Amino acid sequence: MNVSSERLFKRIIIAILSLLCAVLILLCVILGVQNQRCRERLGGSAADPALADSSAQPLPPEVPVWQALYPELYADDTGRSTVNTDKVVYLTFDDGPSARTPEVLEILERYGVKATFFVAGRGDAQSMEWLRAIAQAGHTLGLHSYSHDYGQVYASVEDYLADCDALNTLIYDAAGTRPQVLRFPGGSINPYNAAIYPELTAEMLRRGFAYFDWNVSGMDTAVGGASAEEIREAALRGLEERRVFLLLHDSAGKQTTVEALPGIIEAYRAAGFSFDRLTVEVTPVVFGYVE
CATH class of the missing domain: 3.20.20.370 (Glycoside hydrolase/deacetylase)
Incomplete structure (x- = not known):
């Protein structure tokens, strides 16, 4: 193989490796974005350690709207039963x-x-x-x-x-x-x-x-x-x-x-x-x- 052919071959190898690196970086970025969106839908952030914990409790249900109604409708807290x-x-x-x-x-x-x-x-x-x-x-x-x-x-x-x-x-x-x-x-x-x-x-x-x-x-x-x-x-x-x-x-x-x-x-x-x-x-x- 002459010198010019060897140089061309090396350039091709470098180009292929560069392309592979670029593809890998792009895949990492895409996966990271998807993971972030998934976490946001679950109500946390990417930095929320509770989301990585499989034993974390589910989010509490919404408080019923009627609990905010009629603030005078309460009994005195004087003990019971x-x-x-x-x-x-x-x-x-x-x-x-x-x-x-x-x-x-x-x-x-x-x-x-x-x-x-x-x-x-x-x-x-x-x-x-x-x-x-x-x-x-x-x-x-x-x-x-x-x-x-x-x-x-x-x-x-x-x-x-x-x-x-x-x-x-x-x-x-x-x-x-x-x-x-x-x-x-x-x-x-x-x-x-x-x-x-x-x-x-x-x-x-x-x-x-x-x-x-x-x-x-x-x-x-x-x-x-x-x-x-x-x-x-x-x-x-x-x-x-x-x-x-x-x-x-x-x-x-x-x-x-x-x-x-x-x-x-x-x-x-x-x-x-x-x-x-x-x-x-x-x-x-x-x-x-x-x-």
């Missing part, structure tokens, strides 16, 4: 206030009994006065529902919170107190809230409220009405319970509930039960969670 007394009756009255409320209050005062009223949204002057009377007598005022329209209340978590906030404000305006306890309309699990009750109950607990269902009912909403004796007999089915969370109603048509109340109190007292009102410290009774 510490009282679990044996042989106690928690009388609870739903759906008031009404013309029955003064009658119920008079009976409770006569027997020296405290109770809990899960009230609805009635903002007329007389109802506001009844709400004040409940609080002033030392009973517990609890949230139930402003509208008591199940379809509206349980349309979404946001709709439930709107209803609760309206009632919370009304009670505060009437009695100067903000409720700490609540009862979901129809109970914590019912056909109307089946799609949202896990989120609903979790959100109200997050806001510091204690919610209570019942384990004994006076059956005073029976179709066609119930007599005072029928209500009394139903209510006394709790005599075998260790703790009785008794559901009664305080709406205007419940005259027989008022008539049954003295006999209910007397029978439980004769069986050695005491009476108390609900607070956030009381260990609640709640319906079983359905998967």
